[in-house]
Structure formats: structure tokens, C-alpha cells
Amino acid sequence: MARARRTTKEKLLDAAEKLFARKGYHGTSLRTITRAAGVDLALVNYHFGGKQPLFEAVLERRGALLNEERLRRLAAVRRAAAPAPASTEAVVGAFFDPILDFLEHADRGWHSYFSLLAEVNNSPEWGKRMMGKTFNATVKQFIEALMQSLPEAAPQDVYWGYNFLTGALTLSLAETGRLDVLSDGLCRSADVAALRARLGPFVAAGLRGLAGR
Amino acid sequence: MARARRTTKEKLLDAAEKLFARKGYHGTSLRTITRAAGVDLALVNYHFGGKQPLFEAVLERRGALLNEERLRRLAAVRRAAAPAPASTEAVVGAFFDPILDFLEHADRGWHSYFSLLAEVNNSPEWGKRMMGKTFNATVKQFIEALMQSLPEAAPQDVYWGYNFLTGALTLSLAETGRLDVLSDGLCRSADVAALRARLGPFVAAGLRGLAGR
DNA sequence: ACATATCTTCAACGAACGTTGAAAGATCTG
DNA sequence: CAGATCTTTCAACGTTCGTTGAAGATATGT
Numbered sequence: 416m417a418r419a420r421r422t423t424k425e426k427l428l429d430a431a432e433k434l435f436a437r438k439g440y441h442g443t444s445l446r447t448i449t450r451a452a453g454v455d456l457a458l459v460n461y462h463f464g465g466k467q468p469l470f471e472a473v474l475e476r477r478g479a480l481l482n483e484e485r486l487r488r489l490a491a492v493r494r495a496a497a498p499a500p501a502s503t504e505a506v507v508g509a510f511f512d513p514i515l516d517f518l519e520h521a522d523r524g525w526h527s528y529f530s531l532l533a534e535v536n537n538s539p540e541w542g543k544r545m546m547g548k549t550f551n552a553t554v555k556q557f558i559e560a561l562m563q564s565l566p567e568a569a570p571q572d573v574y575w576g577y578n579f580l581t582g583a584l585t586l587s588l589a590e591t592g593r594l595d596v597l598s599d600g601l602c603r604s605a606d607v608a609a610l611r612a613r614l615g616p617f618v619a620a621g622l623r624g625l626a627g628r
Numbered sequence: 629m630a631r632a633r634r635t636t637k638e639k640l641l642d643a644a645e646k647l648f649a650r651k652g653y654h655g656t657s658l659r660t661i662t663r664a665a666g667v668d669l670a671l672v673n674y675h676f677g678g679k680q681p682l683f684e685a686v687l688e689r690r691g692a693l694l695n696e697e698r699l700r701r702l703a704a705v706r707r708a709a710a711p712a713p714a715s716t717e718a719v720v721g722a723f724f725d726p727i728l729d730f731l732e733h734a735d736r737g738w739h740s741y742f743s744l745l746a747e748v749n750n751s752p753e754w755g756k757r758m759m760g761k762t763f764n765a766t767v768k769q770f771i772e773a774l775m776q777s778l779p780e781a782a783p784q785d786v787y788w789g790y791n792f793l794t795g796a797l798t799l800s801l802a803e804t805g806r807l808d809v810l811s812d813g814l815c816r817s818a819d820v821a822a823l824r825a826r827l828g829p830f831v832a833a834g835l836r837g838l839a840g841r
Numbered sequence: 842a843c844a845t846a847t848c849t850t851c852a853a854c855g856a857a858c859g860t861t862g863a864a865a866g867a868t869c870t871g
Numbered sequence: 872c873a874g875a876t877c878t879t880t881c882a883a884c885g886t887t888c889g890t891t892g893a894a895g896a897t898a899t900g901t
Contacts (some may be wrong), residue, residue, distance in 0.1 A: 423878080438753055441654035455880055460860060462878090538749040539743055540651055542804025548847065554810060575826045576810040579796035583834075586795025591755025597767060598787040611792055613788045617834040621796075624833020625826055636848080640843055655887065675848090675892060 424462050426452040432473045434526060438529035440470055440541070442526040471545065474535065477528045484513040485553055489560060500563035505617045510557050511584065511618075516613045526590065533589035535582065561622065568626035578623045583618060637675050641666040645686045645737060651746035653754075654684055684758065687748065690741045691762040697726040698766055702773060713776035717832045723770050724797065724831075728824045739803065746802035749794065774835065779840030789835045796831060 421429070429454035434443045445466055449456045463469040488509035492501040501509075517525040535541045554577070562573050587610055594604045603610065634642070643665035647656045658679055662669045676682040701722035705714040714722075730738040748754045767790070775786050801824055807817045815822065 426867090436752065437750065439652055439654060441652060442753065446858080448644075456859090457861080457881080458879070466859065489834060498754075503790060529715045533750045534747070536806075537746045537799055537802045538652065538806070539649065539747075539802060539804050540655065541752070542802060543806050543809060546804075547809055548804060551810065558810065571811070571815050571822065572826060574807060574815045575822065576830060577810070578800060578807050579827065579830050582793035582796040582799025584795070586750055586798065589750045589752060589755060591750070591752055591759075593724060593749075593756050594787060594791050596756060596760055597764065597771065599788070602784055602787045607782065609788065613838055614792065617789060617792050620837020621830040621834035625830045659888080669889090670851080670891080671849070679889065793877090 423452075423454050424457055426454055427459060427462065427469065428473055430522060431469055432531065433527045435470060435482055436527040436534070437474060439534060440466075445469075471548075473528075473531070474545055476551055477525065481513055481517075482550065482553040484517075485510060486556065488512060489556065493560065496543055498567075501560060503561065503564040503622055504615065506557060506560045506564055507580065507615055507618050507622075510580075511611075511614055514584070514588070518607045528586040528589045533585040536585045564624060565626045568622075572625045573622075579621060580618045584614065589612065594595050636667050636671055639667055640672060640675065640682065640796055641686055642737060644682055645744065646740045647738040648683060648686060649747070652747060653679075658682075663709055664828070665812075684761075686741075686744070687758055687762055690738065694730070695763065695766040697730075698723060699769065701725060702769060706773065713779075714773060716774065716777040716835055717828060719770060719773045719777055720793065720828055720831050720835075723755050723793075724824075724827055725796070728820055731820045742801040743803045746798035749798045778835060780833075785838045786835075792834060793831045797827065800827065816837045 427448065431443075431448045434448055434451060437443070445459050446456055448469075449459060459466065459469055463472055489501075489506065492505035492509050496502065496505065514529060518529065536546055558573060558577050562568065562570060563579065565573065568576075587604070590604055592604055594602050634677065640661065644656070644661045646660055647664060650656070655819075658672050659669055662672060672682055676685055702714075702719065705718040705722050709715065709718065727742060731742065749759055771786060771790050774790065775781065775783060781789075800817070803817055805817055807815050812835065
């Protein structure tokens, strides 16, 4: 309870985030959201102007924080390696670590947010427009850093590599519980430490394999 | 026009497949589907018993074909390598190639199907139950083959590796068009040959990197 | 050709949807 | 404290939703 009291806007964003993550945009009604938030139905339209603007506000809220943190870390690893380009491992670390840190140390809302992001990223309806609006500028800088770290790789290989990288990431964030079932409980989707130990090595090795293909 | 005439069931499955892929389960109404299929609204309940059974039938139809083809190829690469275990590259090839071949040589319906699969796989609502029902038995055989191809890897590494692998695959199948935007048209999401040339090397290298971590 | 089973049409049901406007309340400003 | 502005409540709007049952058409088997 750090904050004095949540505003109506925040209550709506929190409830919407959780429910959109669970059932998607069309599977969640404004009445379900406002009931969970404990506010009146009409307040969605007053504060956000409609259902879709609320959805976009949910994506934008933590997206901005994530972009900030990612760029901060990218600058740090570049500074540490200068004048040489940052290594592939360091760049993918700067891309993944903010997410993993938020999941491990910050409020539960990030879990819902990333789960929602996973679904949005894989959806033809939202994937291009919504992900692009929030993340393209940042992502392009990471792709550029990846190219510099892999000078022998063709640009197409890096673009495709980024596609694989973000696919591997988002499925891991989706919290489908599938991994738990497949491994008969040996692995747990929610085990952030286990994910952290493996995602970076997998992706870095994959990118190098692609570059030296 | 190979078939004499599509039955009502097939018309419904085809239309539902395309529309579910575009807007998801909740974003698609039965009226939209039946209008696209050119059949009466009530026929969904007559032939399938409701909206959800129709959705499951869509996933099941091509899923069964995909499982068959995957297992056929897995058996082939195992036979070719016997008595040694099949290589990691050969196993991931047996997993990916049926999809890539269907996309390149078979009817357009596979595009919609895989796009839908990408969304389902990343959704908390469907990811565990629906994917598991159709694919778990087959997937477990591939994971076992991967373990045999990487005897130095811990089982947890292979489970997580499979998770990354299928994440990279499904995002590539989602047809969000995001890759096209990010690369300013240099790469095209729909370019199956470009995907085929890169997905296998990326994933095999990633798995090896994970095993030797 | 007739009886039977299968398939299709049509009209309608109650429920839930996103959105709206007017009135009531709360908070801020001078 | 009074007036203006921001916020919340309430009731209702027109639409669309999934599902249903009875009637009609078509196909099947003898």
C-alpha cells in the first residue's frame, strides 16, 4: 500500500488489464471490468471515451515504463563496451532483463500486462497496429544494436532473428500453463528464475547460429 | 476444384477457420460465420451443437492431419539415423517442415489455421486445454526425441527449449505483418522460404546453446 | 411411391452488449 | 460561502448475441 489511494482511472486500468489478459478484448465486457473495479459502468466512457481507448490505455501505461527501462539498459551495455559494439548477449539481456525484473520484484499487475502483451503480439487484429504504436521506436534501436553485435549477419537474418526472439519471449510470458502440463510439473511457467537462466542463452546462440549460417 | 461439392459442415468449418483466425473466438459471431459460409444460422447448432464445439472442430480438423504428418517424418528421420538417435536438426525439421510444406503447397486454409493456432497457443483462455487436447501426445514424442539428440542436456532445458521453439514458430505463423513494418518491407511475414531457411538453424543452435550452458 | 431419416428454413426468445444524456454529488476557485 | 468545474450515479437506448423449436424441404431405403 504505497500509494495513498487509487484513482478511478487506475482502478479501471488495473481491472481491465487483468481481465483483458484472461479473456482478450472481445471476451471481456465493460460491465465485468467496472464490477471488478468497483466503479460505475458509465465512468469508462467518461474517463477514456470508450472500450477501445481503454484497451489502448492499458497497453500504453506499462509499455512506456518498459521502453524507458529497456533503453536505459541498452545505453548502459553500450557504454560498458564502448568503443566496441555491445555483445549479442548484452543486447538481448537489455531487452529481456527489464521484463524479468518487473516480474520478480514489482507488483502483480506486470504479470497480467505481459500475458496480455503475448496475446496482442500474436494476434492479427492487434499485432501490427497496437504493438507498433507503442514499441516500434524502441525495438528498432535494439535491432540496430543486434546488427552491430553481429556484423557478419545479413540484415534479413537479424530481422527474422528478432521475430523468433520475441516469439520465444512472448509465449513464455503468456502464462498458459502449457509447459507445466507437458513436463508433468517438472517445469513451471511462472518460474522467472528458470526462464531467466535459459532465454538469454537460447536466443543468443540462435542468433549466432543464424548469422553463421 | 478437386472436390465435387463442399458439404455444409465443410463450408462452416472453412468460414469459421478464416474468421476465428482474424478476430478470435469472442470477436467472431455465428451470424458472421454463417453469412460468409452462405448457410442458415441455425445449422451451426444442428451440425456442431454450438459455437464452442464448432471452434474445437476447427482446431481438430487440421490438427489431426498435422500430427500424422509430423509423426511420419519423425519416424523417417529416426529410421535414417538408426541405431544412433536422430540429430537435433533432423528432429526440429520433422516438427517444422510439415507446417512449411502445407503453407507452400496446400490450400489457403492452412494459412488461416496456423494463424489461429498462433493465437490459441498464446492465449491463457485456450492455450492449455485446447492445445493440449490436440497436440500433447505428438509433442511429447518430439520432446523425447530432442532429449535423445541432446544427451548432455537436462530435461528442464529441453522443456524450456521446446517452449522457446514453439513460441518462435507460432509468432512467425501469426501473420501479423509486424515483421514487414519493422524491416520497412525488407522481410515479409508471408515469405515461407525465408522462414524455412532461418527457423531451423536458429532453433537448433539455440537448443545446443541451452544444452551446453 | 411411400415412409423414414436427414437436413434446412424461419421466426423468435431472453440476455448481454457498448454507449448516452440528464441529474446528483463532490471538489476546486475566487 | 457561492459559483464553476469535475466526477459519479442512474436509467435507458438500440443492437447484437447464442440458442431454440416447429415447420418445411430433401434425400434415403424398401
